[in-house]
Amino acid sequence: MNINLEARPIAEVESDALVLVGFEGGPPQGAADQIKELYDSGEFTGKSCEISVLHRPAGLKAKRLVLAGGGKPEKFNSSELRKVAGAAFRSLKSKKVRSITLALDDSFRSDEYAAAAVEGAILGDFESDRYKTDPKKTEKHVDSFAVLGGSQAAVDRGRILAEAQNFTRGLANDPPNLLTPMRLAERARELASEFVLGCEILDQDRMRQLGMGALLGVAQGSAEPPALIVLRYQPATAPSSKDHLGLVGKGVTFDTGGISIKPAQDMDQMRYDMAGGAAVLGAMRAIAQLKPSIPVTGIIPTVENMPGSRAQRPGDIVTSLSGKTVEVLNTDAEGRLILIDALTYAQRLGCTHLVDAATLTGAVVVALGHFYAGAFSNNQPFLDKLLAAAKTEGEKMWQFPLDEEYKKALESEFADLQNIGGRPGGAITAATFIKDFVNDVPWIHLDIAGTASLEDGKPYLVKGATGICVRTFVQLAQSW
Ligand code: BES
Ligand code: MN
Ligand code: ZN
Numbered sequence: 001m002n003i004n005l006e007a008r009p010i011a012e013v014e015s016d017a018l019v020l021v022g023f024e025g026g027p028p029q030g031a032a033d034q035i036k037e038l039y040d041s042g043e044f045t046g047k048s049c050e051i052s053v054l055h056r057p058a059g060l061k062a063k064r065l066v067l068a069g070g071g072k073p074e075k076f077n078s079s080e081l082r083k084v085a086g087a088a089f090r091s092l093k094s095k096k097v098r099s100i101t102l103a104l105d106d107s108f109r110s111d112e113y114a115a116a117a118v119e120g121a122i123l124g125d126f127e128s129d130r131y132k133t134d135p136k137k138t139e140k141h142v143d144s145f146a147v148l149g150g151s152q153a154a155v156d157r158g159r160i161l162a163e164a165q166n167f168t169r170g171l172a173n174d175p176p177n178l179l180t181p182m183r184l185a186e187r188a189r190e191l192a193s194e195f196v197l198g199c200e201i202l203d204q205d206r207m208r209q210l211g212m213g214a215l216l217g218v219a220q221g222s223a224e225p226p227a228l229i230v231l232r233y234q235p236a237t238a239p240s241s242k243d244h245l246g247l248v249g250k251g252v253t254f255d256t257g258g259i260s261i262k263p264a265q266d267m268d269q270m271r272y273d274m275a276g277g278a279a280v281l282g283a284m285r286a287i288a289q290l291k292p293s294i295p296v297t298g299i300i301p302t303v304e305n306m307p308g309s310r311a312q313r314p315g316d317i318v319t320s321l322s323g324k325t326v327e328v329l330n331t332d333a334e335g336r337l338i339l340i341d342a343l344t345y346a347q348r349l350g351c352t353h354l355v356d357a358a359t360l361t362g363a364v365v366v367a368l369g370h371f372y373a374g375a376f377s378n379n380q381p382f383l384d385k386l387l388a389a390a391k392t393e394g395e396k397m398w399q400f401p402l403d404e405e406y407k408k409a410l411e412s413e414f415a416d417l418q419n420i421g422g423r424p425g426g427a428i429t430a431a432t433f434i435k436d437f438v439n440d441v442p443w444i445h446l447d448i449a450g451t452a453s454l455e456d457g458k459p460y461l462v463k464g465a466t467g468i469c470v471r472t473f474v475q476l477a478q479s480w
Contacts, residue, residue: 086460114150221311
């Protein structure tokens with residue numbers, strides 16, 4: 001799809017559809033009669049994501065005038081616009097409209113809004129039908145989307161971010177038979193050569209030499225070999241500080257639970273257990289193009305958690321890369337086991353700031369539902385920086401506590417610590433486990449178990465993987 005900045009005045013725009021945002025509470029002052037009639041008749045009220053289409057609008061070159069509901073004007077912001085643009089885009093796409101221009105109101109003609117509109121359209125364009133063979137799907141596609149307002153740089157940034165997020169969504173949606181750890185590593189290698197990033201893949205032998213016993217313990221129940229993916233971005237001019245951002249993403253391509261096997265109901269959802277890893281890959285894709293001034297390393301430990309005959313057992317004790325021993329009391333608490341070795345490795349690579357993203361616990365879904373990701377940190381100023389980036393990008397994240405008291409739940413009879421802490425505060429004890437391996441390095445853990453995928457589609461987003469964290473990670477790097 002072509003993405004453009006429209007410079008002509010509204011009346012001169014020649015699209016199949018010209019989209020304007022209309023708010024609750026009536027038409028704006030000086031609105032055209034046709035728009036007033038839509039409001040007066042009650043056909044359009046301005047409710048969020050509501051869509052009304054007028055054909056052959058008077059005084060415009062566009063074939064259709066589309067009113068898209070922006071909700072209450074006092075609650076409108078760029079995050080709302082992202083959704084509205086997506087909803088309008090999806091609605092028009094389903095009607096086989098081929099070219100769409102969204103015109104921002106004078107008061108919203110800024111880069112922030114222009115980027116959000118472009119993001120909304122590209123995210124709305126994404127479908128989860130990659131493996132459908134029905135050729136009908138190709139009939140519905142939009143050739144070009146333009147935004148009126150903002151700069152070319154904003155339009156480009158929006159396009160890069162949304163394309164990266166869609167890349168992540170496609171990866172996370174991929175079925176677990178096709179997207180194995182090795183295949184994920186190949187995809188990372190392809191990405192690195194296309195977008196010019198450093199890339200290193202550690203295979204099982206190398207990880208054994210290094211002593212990544214926690215990661216390898218999870219991998220040993222599967223016939224699919226594991227990998228540790230490392231992608232590196234280095235700014236062209238030497239940065240003024242020594243800061244080095246490490247992004248670590250959980251890459252479990254399928255989580256059966258292992259010997260502590262999961263129930264059959266909804267187990268297919270565990271295809272998304274590599275969503276954190278996919279988000280790191282997507283973020284690195286955008287970072288390679290947007291070139292922030294801080295070096296960024298992306299690290300993805302990737303395994304399949306299976307109950308094969310060589311699988312680890314509840315009660316096994318493994319030695320992690322850090323040297324600490326862990327008693328594996330539940331093989332389904334595997335995410336934290338692969339993350340600790342990846343986070344130790346990230347420190348060895350010189351990362352001074354660490355962020356991990358992981359579909360880590362069902363407990364975070366109980367606590368926050370599907371709208372917020374859980375955020376945990378050992379460093380409040382660093383977390384505040386990330387939460388500000390998340391807010392800018394419209395990704396909802398909510399801080400949990402991480403007090404010392406929670407450590408008690410992880411005390412083991414036989415090893416340095418155990419990998420589960422019981423039902424109370426399950427998302428927090430999981431984060432507490434990881435915290436034990438980051439030493440004093442500023443670190444943030446994002447539990448995206450409830451937000452990595454949508455069970456029901458939204459008017460602006462098809463169901464399946466969401467690509468959460470991609471935009472926040474890129475914004476964090478860019479705002480350094
Ligand atoms: N991948 C799951 C967490 C998950 C649950 C993600 C639901 C998405 C939706 C993780 O590996 C897991 O199994 N966690 C266990 C931990 C428990 C054994 C301490 C859980 O949350 O039940
Ligand atoms: Mn699990
Ligand atoms: Zn898992």
